[in-house]
Amino acid sequence: xxxxxxxxxxxxxxxxxxxxxxxxxxxxxxxxxxxxxxxxxxxxxxxxxxxxxxxxxxxxxxxxxxxxxxxxxxxxxxxxxxxxxxxxxxxxxxxxxxxxxxxxxxxxxxxxxxxxxxxxxxxxxxxxxxxxxxxxxxxxxxxxxxxxxxxxxxxxxxxxxxxxxxxxxxxxxxxxxxxxxxxxxxxxxxxxxxxxxxxxxxxxxxxxxxxxxxxxxxxxxxxxxxxxxxxxxxxxxxxxxxxxxxxxxxxxxxxxxxxxxxxxxxxxxxxxxxxxxxx
Numbered sequence: 001x002x003x004x005x006x007x008x009x010x011x012x013x014x015x016x017x018x019x020x021x022x023x024x025x026x027x028x029x030x031x032x033x034x035x036x037x038x039x040x041x042x043x044x045x046x047x048x049x050x051x052x053x054x055x056x057x058x059x060x061x062x063x064x065x066x067x068x069x070x071x072x073x074x075x076x077x078x079x080x081x082x083x084x085x086x087x088x089x090x091x092x093x094x095x096x097x098x099x100x101x102x103x104x105x106x107x108x109x110x111x112x113x114x115x116x117x118x119x120x121x122x123x124x125x126x127x128x129x130x131x132x133x134x135x136x137x138x139x140x141x142x143x144x145x146x147x148x149x150x151x152x153x154x155x156x157x158x159x160x161x162x163x164x165x166x167x168x169x170x171x172x173x174x175x176x177x178x179x180x181x182x183x184x185x186x187x188x189x190x191x192x193x194x195x196x197x198x199x200x201x202x203x204x205x206x207x208x209x210x211x212x213x214x215x216x217x218x219x220x221x222x223x224x225x226x227x228x229x230x231x232x233x234x235x236x237x238x239x240x241x242x243x244x245x246x247x248x249x250x251x252x253x254x255x256x257x258x259x260x261x262x263x264x265x266x267x268x269x270x271x272x273x274x275x276x277x278x279x
Contacts, residue, residue: 042262048083050254057247074110103134124175156200164225165191187227194223214256
């Protein structure tokens with residue numbers, strides 16, 4: 001019985017001693033809660049390089065009024081793309097930018113077979129050559145579709161203007177029938193401003209908070225191009241007949257970088273002071 005009383009007394013003394021010691025310690029520090037990160041990314045600069053795959057729907061001029069039938073094929077060699085721009089990232093899913101771009105000269109390869117009436121039915125062919133280049137200014141908006149392992153797929157659209165320049169245009173042909181024979185003509189260089197629009201799709205990889213790498217596809221519609229007046233190599237021309245490049249389009253592949261001017265900072269929990277025991 002005495003042993004039990006001794007155990008109870010010892011336990012009570014131990015509890016009182018622990019309570020007294022706890023009273024001497026400072027209260028535990030509050031749990032650290034990081035400040036919320038604002039859902040925006042701010043201003044950024046961008047640069048892009050790439051190459052084009054361009055098409056023209058049809059080449060036409062005033063002489064088509066005499067056509068009875070025609071089969072035509074025309075396209076361009078691939079050419080380089082070089083662009084710069086600036087934009088703003090509004091939040092984690094929406095951003096917009098304005099870009100300026102030079103699209104380097106690409107070579108026209110065109111060929112047509114036709115039948116026409118020029119004082120009688122004639123058959124002939126024409127081979128077209130020339131060069132085309134553009135300056136492009138676009139306003140673009142993008143939707144970022146979520147991020148997985150630092151990779152963000154995105155889609156977008158843009159509108160703007162394209163200055164299409166056609167240079168070194170030549171037309172070499174051969175006709176048979178009445179007034180038939182070889183022919184050749186050329187046109188002075190000419191430029192034309194058009195409404196342009198585009199759609200984008202791609203993947204973005206965030207290398208660090210400031211730098212993002214992009215791989216993107218773009219479909220671009222640049223409107224029409226036009227040459228100067230087409231005249232023969234003898235310098236004669238009965239009518240004003242510049243050649244129009246109807247509906248110029250391009251499938252572009254681009255590699256770009258975005259540099260955030262004011263990236264969202266990474267918050268680090270502050271250092272907590274060591275516990276100080278009283279007594």
